[in-house]
Amino acid sequence: xxxxxxxxxxxxxxxLASLRHAELTYAAPGITREPLAKAPSxxxxxxxxxxxxxxxAVYDRARAALSRLENYPPSFTRIVxxxxxxxxxxxxxxxxxxxxxxxxxxxxxxFVIDEPDRFGLGFGTLPGHEESGEERFLISRVxxxxxxxxxxxxxxxxxxxRLGAPVTRSYQRRFQRETLETLRLRARG
Numbered sequence: 079x080x081x082x083x084x085x086x087x088x089x090x091x092x093x094l095a096s097l098r099h100a101e102l103t104y105a106a107p108g109i110t111r112e113p114l115a116k117a118p119s120x121x122x123x124x125x126x127x128x129x130x131x132x133x134x135a136v137y138d139r140a141r142a143a144l145s146r147l148e149n150y151p152p153s154f155t156r157i158v159x160x161x162x163x164x165x166x167x168x169x170x171x172x173x174x175x176x177x178x179x180x181x182x183x184x185x186x187x188x189f190v191i192d193e194p195d196r197f198g199l200g201f202g203t204l205p206g207h208e209e210s211g212e213e214r215f216l217i218s219r220v221x222x223x224x225x226x227x228x229x230x231x232x233x234x235x236x237x238x239x240r241l242g243a244p245v246t247r248s249y250q251r252r253f254q255r256e257t258l259e260t261l262r263l264r265a266r267g
Contacts, residue, residue: 079182079206085173090158090182093206094169097184098160102202103210103235108188110200110214110229117231121211124250127227128258130217130265137219140226141197143264144217149226151256154249164199166190176249183207195219203235208246210235226261228254 079093106118117123130140143149145164147157154176160169165187172183184204191198198216203209211232218225232250234240 079184081180081182082178084175084180085182087158090171090173091160093182094158094160094171094184097169097204097206100204102186103205103207104202104212107202107212108200110212110231111189111191114229114231121231121233124230124232124254125228126254126258127225128262130224130226130262132222132224134219135267136224136265137195137217139267140217140224140261140265143261144197144199144215144226148264149215149257149261151253151260153256154252164190169204170201174249177245181208183209188212191216203232208235208239209233224265226258226265228257 104118109118114123114125130136147170150157150172154174156173158171158173166189168187170185170187172185174181174183184206185201186204188200188202196216196218198214200212200214202212209232211230213228213230216227218227234243234246239246
């Protein structure tokens with residue numbers, strides 16, 4: 079969904095409310111919970127991550143930031159939640175600014191991983207999202223080392239996104255670089 083003016087949070091919440099019972103835009107939801115060796119047929123798989131630092135404080139700050147989706151780069155994205163609880167079934171949208179306009183990308187949280195040394199969530203795309211697919215963000219601690227890992231599969235979901243695939247892919251790469259740096263900064267405090 080594209081807009082020439084920045085949509086208000088209320089406008090985005092109205093979009094999310096209209097999608098409350100919508101189906102996801104792809105089959106096999108939840109498969110990013112486990113590591114994927116390859117993407118489903120027709121999709122592109124992205125897997126990347128970084129070491130955030132060491133220690134319980136780094137883990138706790140990273141976990142807190144991810145629980146509010148503060149891993150999204152503020153340079154060109156903002157998150158609007160339908161409500162405040164991070165739980166399966168919750169809807170949110172990424173509002174992205176690019177090339178002089180805005181786009182809204184509705185998603186549904188599919189699962190939350192909440193274990194002593196692992197915290198993460200996976201979400202799937204809803205109608206109106208320019209891409210179709212699923213993404214998982216995961217914070218983990220092994221010994222003292224804290225990692226942030228992302229796994230996603232996607233493909234264009236509309237004629238416009240297929241035509242603009244090179245531009246879309248460049249924004250996905252930008253997101254990849256910036257989400258790693260954003261969460262590194264949040265984990266440092």
